[in-house]
Every structure is written in structure tokens, then in C-alpha cells.
Amino acid sequence: MYFQILFIVIYYHRQEKIYNINKKNSVNKINQNNLIIYKKKPSNTNKPLILIWKYGKSLENRHINRFDNLKRYSPFDNCSVECDMTYDSSRIEQSDAVLFHLHKMTRLDAIEVSFLSKTKRRNNKQLWVFLTDESPLHTKIWPEYKNLFNWSMTYRSNSDVPVPYGRTIPKKYNPSMTNKSISKNINNKKKLVAIMGSNCSTKNSKRWLYVRNILNILSKLNDTNNQLNIIGNCLNGNKKLCPGHFKKDCKYLNDYKFYLSFENSNCDEYLTEKIYWNAYDKYSVPIIMGPTKENCRNLLPPYSYIHVNDFNTENDLINYIIYLNNNYDKYIEYHLWRYYYDVVNEHGYFGSSSKHYCHLCQAIISNDKTKTKVYNNIEEFLNKNQCVY
Structure with missing residues (x-):
């Protein structure tokens, strides 16, 4: 109960901040x-x-x-x-x-x-x-x-x-929406984390190196419930699962609790469909690399994402998402923003x-x-x- 009250106070403050940012242009x-x-x-x-x-x-x-x-x-x-x-x-x-x-x-x-x-x-x-x-x-x-x-x-x-x-659009709090209405969208998620992409360019050299390290660490756990699945051409990913995935929706992403929203460039405010569609629209928690933490605080719903810069190593990040995977009440906290915000896709994909x-x-x-x-x-x-x- 205490957490919900605190959460509401934080969200109303953040609603005003995001609204002001969106209308200042x-x-x-x-x-x-x-x-x-x-x-x-x-x-x-x-x-x-x-x-x-x-x-x-x-x-x-x-x-x-x-x-x-x-x-x-x-x-x-x-x-x-x-x-x-x-x-x-x-x-x-x-x-x-x-x-x-x-x-x-x-x-x-x-x-x-x-x-x-x-x-x-x-x-x-x-x-x-x-x-x-x-x-x-x-x-x-x-x-x-x-x-x-x-x-x-x-x-x-x-x-x-x-x-x-x-865009992140504040909405009026809907008391009829409960944790159950969120739960029905996440209860069928049985897989840990995925990334989808076929641009294996080295311009953002950190991106695929980071993914490779996560892949290696998780594979050594020998735990089928805690694995990274790669969809696309990079790092020997699954090329057949979602061909032409930027044109057609990839329904398989609905199976994952987390999505690696790693952009091809680490630039100010460069947040793409990797966050808005591949993660939020699929009721997955985006793990973000690309825009700064400040960009994400200003433009995304609060407590809706994980940023790689909050972790010293890939191993620290993995330990955290496995912890969330094993603690349902903690994981669902990353979806409570849905009471107070809508995320609107405006990119024309899918x-x-x-x-x-x-x-x-x-x-x-x-x-x-x-x-x-x-x-x-x-x-x-x-x-x-x-x-x-």
C-alpha cells in the first residue's frame, strides 16, 4: 500500500514534467x-x-x-x-x-x-x-x-x-485498471530476453560486443529459462523467425519479459521503434542503450525501463534481470506506469x-x-x- 501511494505521488510529478517537455517546442x-x-x-x-x-x-x-x-x-x-x-x-x-x-x-x-x-x-x-x-x-x-x-x-x-x-502521453488515472489487467499481458511470458536486428554495423561497436558478452554469460548458466535469443542476421541469430521484421510485426517478441533496445547510434534523444514497439507495445521491459539516462527520464514513462549505464558490467545487468525474473512483484513494478501513461507509436512501421x-x-x-x-x-x-x- 505504501509503495502504491509513493508511486502515485512520483507519477503525478513526472506527468507534469513530461507534458511540459512535449509542449515546449x-x-x-x-x-x-x-x-x-x-x-x-x-x-x-x-x-x-x-x-x-x-x-x-x-x-x-x-x-x-x-x-x-x-x-x-x-x-x-x-x-x-x-x-x-x-x-x-x-x-x-x-x-x-x-x-x-x-x-x-x-x-x-x-x-x-x-x-x-x-x-x-x-x-x-x-x-x-x-x-x-x-x-x-x-x-x-x-x-x-x-x-x-x-x-x-x-x-x-x-x-x-x-x-x-x-510519444509518452499522460492520461487520467483509471481506478478500474488493476494489476490483474496488467498481469494478463505478462503471465504468458516464459522467456527472459531477446534482441532483434540485422544491422551488424560496427558504428556503434559497443552494441553487439555488449550483446555477445550477455550471450556468453547466460549460455554458461546452462539454464534454459534464462537465455538471450537473437532474432536476425547478427551473431548467428535466427534468420527465419521474423524475416523482414521492420515491415511486419514479430509476434514472437510477446514471449519475452525483457527486450534489448540497443540503438545503432548512441545519440541524444535517439529512441526508436526498438523501445516504443518492440518493448512497450509487447509488454516487455526495454533494456536501453543509445540515448542518455537523462533523455530517457525526460521522454519515457518513469520506472518503465532499465538503462545499461546503471550497471558497471554486463554481469551486474544479468544478475538484476534474473532477480526480477524470479520476483514477480518486483518485475510488475516496471509495468505500473501503464496506469498513468500511454505510449503512442508514430513511426509507420508494423x-x-x-x-x-x-x-x-x-x-x-x-x-x-x-x-x-x-x-x-x-x-x-x-x-x-x-x-x-
Whole structure:
């Protein structure tokens, strides 16, 4: 009883903190319903036009089709506003905003765009927005980007248009929800921990070395109940269990109490579907490597995750999760956040909706475009120094 009272006090304090973080952004002010907080409700009924420059078609698979080849979804489903979209570059003069996907752009693209910015085809009120969902370690910055872009659109909360992979949304406490309603989702979990991935890159060299050490330590225990299962191409993992797993949901993750949410880059606020979908959505506890502990405190529900930086060695981490595995009451404490928060997936993977175009449309409509800034050097914003190699 004492723990539950203390837990409620802590959670109400954390609700206010996370809510304030989510609504502080300069352009995309998000309320608890995940919608724009308008200073004044827009009276203009004309829909802004967004040009997705050059690579709009290749982005459809994730942001419109949701990796479903048989369906197309409106990017403005359940959105508070609606914009028109085009891939036709001849309409650039009529466009209110032009979106450039940095991860797709080549050096020749950058040269072309730089030339385009110097011609009469760009009007003064038009917004040029750069988009990247990748960390700075995986985003190429070309010198031609200097003085090109007005807005940033990334997973980080200090972006002009934040488009994180997921959001933590406070909710009203529901007294009808009991530990039993949580228990029914975790009682069938008979396996300890899993990781899924096929990017075996050494850019985050610590990631797979850490996984290998966990694998070796657990295998020496000769305990079938306490093992690490690897799904994917790395470290001789199971390649057949969930092929194409970034497109289709991997139902086997429902069997695990813990999930190694190890990102491919250890960068500020880089929290991906590995946390929001592979762990939280599966009622697994994420064990996080990548974003800092402070990032996690600010952006995730409290007492909902385990961070590797809290442990001196892999062996210390293993001892702790085995302890939780053997103590049900302690393990379920990592799920009590579900009384007070919802975690919303917005990345477009596994059939979830992508909110990228919705949030850009909201930002265009709700902000004064006559006071437009310019990024003199976007490398200062996408600085690799925010990452730990």
C-alpha cells in the first residue's frame, strides 16, 4: 500500500514534467491529445500545399502505405488539420513548404537544390524543411546545405517540427485498471530476453560486443529459462523467425519479459521503434542503450525501463534481470506506469500510423511564416558530438 501511494505521488510529478517537455517546442506545440495547441484557431480554410522534393514516392511505403502493399492511408487520418501534397517539382512556386529528405539526397541533389534556392522559383514566404529520422552518424551533410533550410524536422524535441518515433502521453488515472489487467499481458511470458536486428554495423561497436558478452554469460548458466535469443542476421541469430521484421510485426517478441533496445547510434534523444514497439507495445521491459539516462527520464514513462549505464558490467545487468525474473512483484513494478501513461507509436512501421506529414501540416498552419529563420549551418544542429562512439 505504501509503495502504491509513493508511486502515485512520483507519477503525478513526472506527468507534469513530461507534458511540459512535449509542449515546449517552438513550432509543434503538442497537447495531451497529441494535437497542436493553437494561439489562435486558424481561420483560413485554404489547405497549404506541401511539395515532397524528388523522393516523395519512395517515402510512401512507410508514411502512407505503412508497409502494406494492398492499402493506402491518408497521412492526415486523425489529424487536426489537412494539407495538400504533391511530388510535382514544377509546382514549387505554389508550394507553402518544400520537404527535403536528407537521408535520400546525394551530392548532386544538394548541388541542384542549392542552385534552385538562388533562382526566382523560391518565394519569400515558402518554408524549406529538412527531414531526417536517422542519427547524425547516419546522415550525410553536404556543404551546399549552408543557408538553405528554414525548419528542422527530426526525432529530437528541439526540432522545429519534432517527429519522434513515439510519444509518452499522460492520461487520467483509471481506478478500474488493476494489476490483474496488467498481469494478463505478462503471465504468458516464459522467456527472459531477446534482441532483434540485422544491422551488424560496427558504428556503434559497443552494441553487439555488449550483446555477445550477455550471450556468453547466460549460455554458461546452462539454464534454459534464462537465455538471450537473437532474432536476425547478427551473431548467428535466427534468420527465419521474423524475416523482414521492420515491415511486419514479430509476434514472437510477446514471449519475452525483457527486450534489448540497443540503438545503432548512441545519440541524444535517439529512441526508436526498438523501445516504443518492440518493448512497450509487447509488454516487455526495454533494456536501453543509445540515448542518455537523462533523455530517457525526460521522454519515457518513469520506472518503465532499465538503462545499461546503471550497471558497471554486463554481469551486474544479468544478475538484476534474473532477480526480477524470479520476483514477480518486483518485475510488475516496471509495468505500473501503464496506469498513468500511454505510449503512442508514430513511426509507420508494423502497420502503425506515421504522423510526419500531419505534424508538418499542423506546424505550417499554426505558425507565423513571416518570421522565418534560416539554418546557416545545419551541421551545428546535426552535430556528431551529440553522439558517443
